[in-house]
Amino acid sequence: MFNRVFMAAAALAIAAMPAWAETRVTYKSAKSTSSYYQMGVQIAEAMKAGTDGAIIVTVEESQGSVQNVMEVRARGGDYVFTTPPALVGLAQKGAAMFEGKGDPKFDTIRALFPIPSLTMHFVMSDASGVTDFAGMEGKTILLGKGSFGAREGEKYLGLFGLTDKVKIADVELSNAVPALKNGQIDGFVTAGSWPAPNVIEAAASTGVTVLSLTDDQIAATNRARLVIPAGTYAGQQSDIVTTSLPVVAYTTTAMDDDTAYELTRTFWEEKARMAEGAPWWAGVDQGLMVNIAGKIHPGALRYYKEAGFTLTDAQM
Known part of the structure; x- marks a missing residue:
């Protein structure tokens, strides 16, 4: 019992x-x-x-x-x-x-x-001399294929009047850093959480500038504004203002x-x-x-x- x-x-x-x-x-x-x-x-x-x-x-x-x-x-x-x-x-x-x-x-x-957040990075080699979107004209850019970053990057090129003014490289995003180092491309576009591993590698091995967007450009993208603090990447002396998908x-x-x-x-x-x-x-x-x-x-x-x-x- x-x-x-x-x-x-x-x-x-x-x-x-x-x-x-x-x-x-x-x-x-x-x-x-x-x-x-x-x-x-x-x-x-x-x-x-x-x-x-x-x-x-x-x-x-x-x-x-x-x-x-x-x-x-x-x-x-x-x-x-x-x-x-x-x-x-x-x-x-x-x-x-x-x-x-x-x-x-x-x-x-x-x-x-x-x-x-999925954070947009427009990464340009120091050798390219590009420090803003207008400077991308005539340069070779790697967008990748099928990813959010590739679609978003293509959209931004259109929004900023660069669609027919840059050459799109036929290279996989996984090869972005070697292609940047050997001069095959001038820059690449990637989206992901920050700090992004491929951007860390590129900044440390090659030297890069990650482009900032103006307030008007951010408004045109209809995406959320995001700031990557100075010092996140090697050689980055100021904040990067970019966009993100929460x-x-x-x-x-x-x-x-x-x-x-x-x-x-x-x-x-x-x-x-x-x-x-x-x-x-x-x-x-x-x-x-x-x-x-x-x-x-x-x-x-x-x-x-x-x-x-x-x-x-x-x-x-």
Whole structure:
């Protein structure tokens, strides 16, 4: 009789444990070869360390942000994914790539925290003498193929009147630094978290100027303004003013408030430690919160209010 009572009491105690006590979360990231997949792995390690193993994050490879959003339709409360905020808005409207694919679950998407933005770098060799976009005329530029950076770079050349005034190199982006060193190209365009590994290598081995955009140019791109601080790259003596595509970690209202709170709290409290091993986390601060369009998960909101973050009415 005593054993039955004891076992029943133990079962009740386990059932009463906090929702986040033994939580497993799936983090849908990017291709395994990308920096964003590496970020996912770092977040998983930070969550395990920061919660003493109470939250275990499994990182899943993804083919891209659209896929991440689409999977909301079939996922539950353990699903976290990354995507630019603009794609969430399109999904909720059933527009563009989501036309005819709308789903009520898209309306349940809620933000947790920002991660490093896709940051545009227009990198010109010192030998080219180029210090602004006008100076790119007549130069050979590597855009790469198929990536966000390649598409965005081509768009900017058009916006700034350079489409027919530069030569586009037929070289893979992975070969950008060797091509710059041997003079095959004058510059290259890349997008990713900063500091970007290929820009670090180019600045250290060749000497480069990363171009800044004017306020008018930034307005024409319809992208978010971002400043890369002086000293980020070798030889960089002043801030670089460029553009970025914000990226945010999201979940849905199916996630319980306690889990969302713990994920958000742990992310911000572990961020400085993550930055010690991966400098791109140093670029994430409260200033990126403004890039979160739409609502933040109630559990995450609880943390932000406790921590004194400034939020907009639309985010609450």
